Each structure stands twice: as structure tokens, then as C-alpha cells.
Amino acid sequence: MQVVMPQRSPVRVSSTDWLKLVGIAAFLIDHTGLFFIEDDEWWRILGRIAAPIFFFLIGFARSRNIPLSWIVWGVILTGIDWWMDGDFTLNILLNFAFIRLALRLLDKAEHKSLPWFLGAAALFSILMLPFADFIFEYGAQGWLWVLFGYAQRSWRDGHSPFEKMRFAFGFIAAFAYAFVEIEWHDFEGIEAVGCALVVLGLTLVLLRFNRAVSPWQPPTFLAPAIVWLSHYSLEIYAISLFLMQDIFDVFH
Numbered sequence: 001m002q003v004v005m006p007q008r009s010p011v012r013v014s015s016t017d018w019l020k021l022v023g024i025a026a027f028l029i030d031h032t033g034l035f036f037i038e039d040d041e042w043w044r045i046l047g048r049i050a051a052p053i054f055f056f057l058i059g060f061a062r063s064r065n066i067p068l069s070w071i072v073w074g075v076i077l078t079g080i081d082w083w084m085d086g087d088f089t090l091n092i093l094l095n096f097a098f099i100r101l102a103l104r105l106l107d108k109a110e111h112k113s114l115p116w117f118l119g120a121a122a123l124f125s126i127l128m129l130p131f132a133d134f135i136f137e138y139g140a141q142g143w144l145w146v147l148f149g150y151a152q153r154s155w156r157d158g159h160s161p162f163e164k165m166r167f168a169f170g171f172i173a174a175f176a177y178a179f180v181e182i183e184w185h186d187f188e189g190i191e192a193v194g195c196a197l198v199v200l201g202l203t204l205v206l207l208r209f210n211r212a213v214s215p216w217q218p219p220t221f222l223a224p225a226i227v228w229l230s231h232y233s234l235e236i237y238a239i240s241l242f243l244m245q246d247i248f249d250v251f252h
Helices: 015-036 041-047 050-060 068-085 092-107 111-132 139-156 162-185 190-206 223-231 233-251
Strands: none
Touching: 015 041, 015 050, 015 223, 015 233, 041 190, 050 092, 050 139, 050 190, 068 092, 068 233, 092 111, 092 139, 092 233, 111 139, 111 162, 139 162, 139 190, 162 190, 223 233
8 A cells, every 4th residue: 555645835925024034134225334344325225124024014913912032032132222222112023012012902993994993003003203213212103104014914915004004104104214214323415315215115115015926936945035034034133133242242
């Protein structure tokens, strides 16, 4: 009797995996410029797309779980910043955890009233722009990208009221983020224009985003690695930032 072993289905890369891979590349570029490049302006400009990608995906996702790794690494990285620079702004991972909690409340709203709740949340985020950065890394800028992702997913689910809202939230998030980042990093002239164009380009890409199996698949041997990187993208962010800070401290 011949035993036929079941064949394992090949790993398929999704649109989310590709987007997270871009986010990983962006934060590695950004942190390399921050720690190791003297004239780092264009490195930082290219890195500006990293945070919006992950905030957007948190808004787009249905999961409300808060991984323990977010809390642990968020506390560690916040503590390092406080110890090194006296800055007690909570790390972006703790902002992600806070957002997941807030989205649980948003999910309880009746669907017919959800656009109003999202509008109120957007207005609150705009009003908090001058203040939230002192509490959370990327503060209310990140919240606006989350609302953009939430509206984009709602529209992809077939809820037509969100079609115009996703455009409104996307461009509000892009304008607020570009404005704050240009001011924060003292970008001027062509650098300011470059930052704005990078953020605008990302917004246009995200307006077309849908979570699905990608029509373009990498070679079979690369697919598991890409999916693994995607799954652990935020842990990679935390560990790479931790190591880069350590290397920077050793040589400075």
C-alpha cells in the first residue's frame, strides 16, 4: 500500500506583507540616518513613510489584540530615551497599544452612527496635535492615519458612506503629518518639498490598498522569509532600534 503524503500549500505573500516590508525598509533607513549619517536629511525624509504605514495598518486591521511584546519593548525603549535624553515620551509601540484599546470602544458604535464617531475622533485628533506628541511618539498624527485605515477598510467591506471619508481622512492625515514632520526636523526648501511629496505619494498608494493575496509572488524560497518579516515587523523595529542605539553609544 502506497502512502501518499499530503502536500503543503505554498506560502503566499499578501499585500499586507509587501506593505510591511516597505515599512521595515523605511524605518531601517530612517534609523541608519539618525544614528550613523552626518548629513541625514534625505535618509530621514525617506524614513517618514514608516510610521504612517504601521498606523494605517492598525486602523485597517480587525484585530484588537495587544501583543505583550509591544508593551515590553515599548517600556524598554521609552526607558532608554528617558535615561539617555531625559525624554519621557511614550514609545510608538505603547501608542499602538493605546490605539488598540481605543478601537475596541469605536467598534461598539452602531454602524449607522460610526461615520459620526469617526468624524468626532478625527476632530479630537486634530485638536490634540499640539499636545499629544508630548505624551506618545507620533501622537495624534498617528491617530489620524489609524482613522484613515479604519475608513479604508470599511469602504473595502462595502460600506459606501466611507468612500469619501477615506479621501478626507487620508489627506488630512497626510497634511498634518507632513506639516509636523517638516517643522520637527527643520526641513527647508527642496527637503520640505521632498518630505511632502513622499507623504503624498504614500497616501495615494494607501488609497488603493486592500488586504489580499498579492498578484505578484516572489520566488517560492523567499516567500516564507517575507511572511516571517511581516509577522514580526514591529519586533524587528524594536530590536534594531535597541541595537543601533547601543552601537551609537559605544562609538560616541
